[in-house]
Amino acid sequence: MKFAQENEIKGKSLENLLDNIPHWFGIVKGRRKRKKASSCLEPYVDPTTKKKTLKKNEDSYDPDEERPHVDFMRIKHWFSSKDDTIVDLNYCIGDRIWFKILWTEDKWLDNKHLDAGTWWLRKKMSKSPNHKPRVAILDTMFSSMLYKRGSKITINDTLLSYMDGSFCSQNPSISFKEADKVIIFFQIDEVINLYVIVYVLTTRCMYYQYYVLVQIAFALNVRNSHWVALDCDINDRVICVLDSMMSSRSHWEKKIEYFPSTIDKLLIACGREVPNNEWKIIIPKIPQQMGGDCGIFTLMHLEYLVFGKDPKLLTQSKIAEFRKKKAVDFFRWGTLTSTSSNSQDAE
Known part of the structure; x- marks a missing residue:
């Protein structure tokens, strides 16, 4: 007041x-x-354009991390149900038998299991920030190609011009889409070159251009009875063989005889200079399998490699758990579809 x-x-x-x-x-x-x-406003912002939203990455991935209990219950419920559903993994189709083989110890994993695992791993790498940079995980087709066609690889001017992007400029009447078909048709007798075009270019699109990669890793099938993981360091020119059954060494040594020279030719085809020093092959001592689990050992060796874990930490005692984890990962990643609905669509 x-x-x-x-x-x-x-x-x-x-x-x-x-x-x-x-x-x-x-x-x-x-x-x-x-x-x-x-x-x-300074700086000027165009009000008609939509603001960019950054995609949020997933949390860092650890191959040893636990999966939610509910996911194990879901796949077990699917195992026991009698409907006609299958799992579409985008890369391939997995039915109950396929998943139960993956789930059960000592069961042989075929190339579809390994390829689904490497496909899943590439997808995981694209979303997890803690993976090794400039590493490409390739599928079983790569090792098969290296073995079957490694000594017959040829690099010609047409392929080189396609790889460096000058093919279309040299042939202005051909579009980029048509160029893919022309080159594939032109090289149809050379499976190695066809692989370079179709698969390596896909790898370049998914991660880094092939000529800036420092590592490539893949699974190798030995006599349709064993799997090993190969890690190729391009800069150090070292091939590291991760073998969970060392008694198979005499079998895979002959298979990888042409691998170093073939990888060099692939690098040349992708425009990369190759040094003169020879490749070295090393075989580290790692824990061995006790049964028929070489497939899951190989998949987990690739995961350990990508996410910076020591392969010596992978022992037989972890394999039963890892098999179930991989089955859960694939089941959660895929889409349940009904075979009856698929057959009706086909009709």
């Missing part, structure tokens, strides 16, 4: 002062400030 009386002496009425009290104490907000037009 004293404050009001002092202001009244200055010529202001008591009613006006009482009306202004809420503004003095911030009880009533003042007039809203006008926003500047987008054309007046």
Whole structure:
């Protein structure tokens, strides 16, 4: 009141002062400030364009991490159910028998299991921030190609021009899409070159260009009875063979005889300079399998490699758990579909 009386002496009425009290104490907000037009903002922002939203990466992945218990219950329920559903993994189709083989210890994993595992691993790498950079995980087709066609590889000018992007500029009447068909048709007798075009280019699109890769890793089938993982360090020119059954060494040594020279020719085809020093092959001592689990050992060796874990930590005691984890990973990744609905669609 004293404050009001002092202001009244200055010529202001008591009613006006009482009306202004809420503004003095911030009880009533003042007039809203006008926003500047987008054309007046610095830097200028076009109001007609949609703001970019960054995709949030998944959390860092650890091959040893636990999977949710509910996922194990779901796949067990699917095992026991009698419907006609299968799992579409995008890369291949998995039925109950296929998944139960993956789930059960000592069961042989075929190339579809290994290829589904490497496909899943590439997808996981694209979403997890903690994987090794500049590493390409290739499928079983790569090792098969190296073995069957390694000594017959040829690199010609047409292929080189396609790989460095100058083929279309040299042939302006051919579009990029048509160029793929032309080159594939041109090289149809050379399976090695066909592989370079179709598969390696896909790998370049998914990760890094082939000529900046520092490592490539893949699974190798030995006599249709054993799997090993190969890690090729391009810079150090070292091939590391991770074998869970060392007694098979004499069998795979002959299969990888042409691998070093073939990889060099692939690098040349992709525009990369190759040093003169020879490749070295090393075989580290790692825990051995006790049964028929070489397939899951190989898959997990590739995962350990990509996510920076020591392969010596992978022992037989972990394999039963890893088999179930991989089955859960694939089941959660895939899509349940009915075989009856698929047959009706085909009709």
